[in-house]
Amino acid sequence: MTHRSGTLPAEGVRTMFDRIAPVYDLMNRVMTAGLDQRWRRLAVRLVVRPGDRVLDACCGTGDLALAARDAGADVVGLDFSEPMLERARRKGPELEWVRGDVLALPFEDASFDAATVGFGVRNVEDLDRGIAELARVLRPGGRLAILEITKPRGLLKPFYKLWFDVLIPLAGKLLPGGRAYTYLPASVRRFPGPQELARLVEGHGFAEVSYRLLAGGIVALHTGTRR
Numbered sequence: 001m002t003h004r005s006g007t008l009p010a011e012g013v014r015t016m017f018d019r020i021a022p023v024y025d026l027m028n029r030v031m032t033a034g035l036d037q038r039w040r041r042l043a044v045r046l047v048v049r050p051g052d053r054v055l056d057a058c059c060g061t062g063d064l065a066l067a068a069r070d071a072g073a074d075v076v077g078l079d080f081s082e083p084m085l086e087r088a089r090r091k092g093p094e095l096e097w098v099r100g101d102v103l104a105l106p107f108e109d110a111s112f113d114a115a116t117v118g119f120g121v122r123n124v125e126d127l128d129r130g131i132a133e134l135a136r137v138l139r140p141g142g143r144l145a146i147l148e149i150t151k152p153r154g155l156l157k158p159f160y161k162l163w164f165d166v167l168i169p170l171a172g173k174l175l176p177g178g179r180a181y182t183y184l185p186a187s188v189r190r191f192p193g194p195q196e197l198a199r200l201v202e203g204h205g206f207a208e209v210s211y212r213l214l215a216g217g218i219v220a221l222h223t224g225t226r227r
Helices: 010-031 036-047 063-070 082-091 127-137 154-172 180-190 194-202
Strands: 053-057 074-079 096-099 112-118 138-149 206-214 219-226
Touching: 010 036, 010 082, 036 063, 036 112, 036 138, 036 219, 053 063, 053 127, 063 074, 063 082, 063 112, 074 082, 082 096, 112 127, 127 138, 127 194, 138 194, 194 206, 194 219
Parallel strands: 053 074, 053 112, 074 096, 112 138
Antiparallel strands: 138 219, 206 219
16 A cells, blocks of 8 residues: 555555645645635535534545534534644634544434535545445435545546646645655545445435536535435
8 A cells, every 4th residue: 555556544644644734725725726615615505504513524624614614504523633633623613623533433323414525535444434434423314415536537637637647746745745645646546436436325325316527527526315
């Protein structure tokens, strides 16, 4: 398991995110031309209602959790990187931030109205188990949104290869935790495509599963409702 293969054990992923926490927000803005915040707001708009109790899993520095808060939800953010959570707490000290693992969520069954994951499921060591845990903590009728980078087809494919295989790793050489930017494109390449991920979500008890492609197909936003 290596950064170049896009596959790391859980401890390796945690260590990597600990290291890049100081530049994580900056790199998100640069890599998405500032569109990542718009995508997060769209995810929230599709699955979060005012008054909902919402879990933002793999919350990172908290931007998606804060978008859910702004929509009137009671939000719990969870991540296994303490340096990421430290930055999230500074952004939203009034929210509940929990250090934990999406593969073993420290919450009771059916305890949330909605769950979101923004650019996090790609890093989960056991994706099948992670989706199962998200399903477990959602009440029947609860809504799920997964926002993730995917492999585009068509006209944007050459640009994508230049951006992810050349420019992002080059930027990583100048920033803390540079190997993370070798891991990023490799992890996208080995991650299930949108249709496969939709089938996986359906297989864990979700109905009305659909996805939309954003930014010309570079990002996929999946949603579903817990049966």
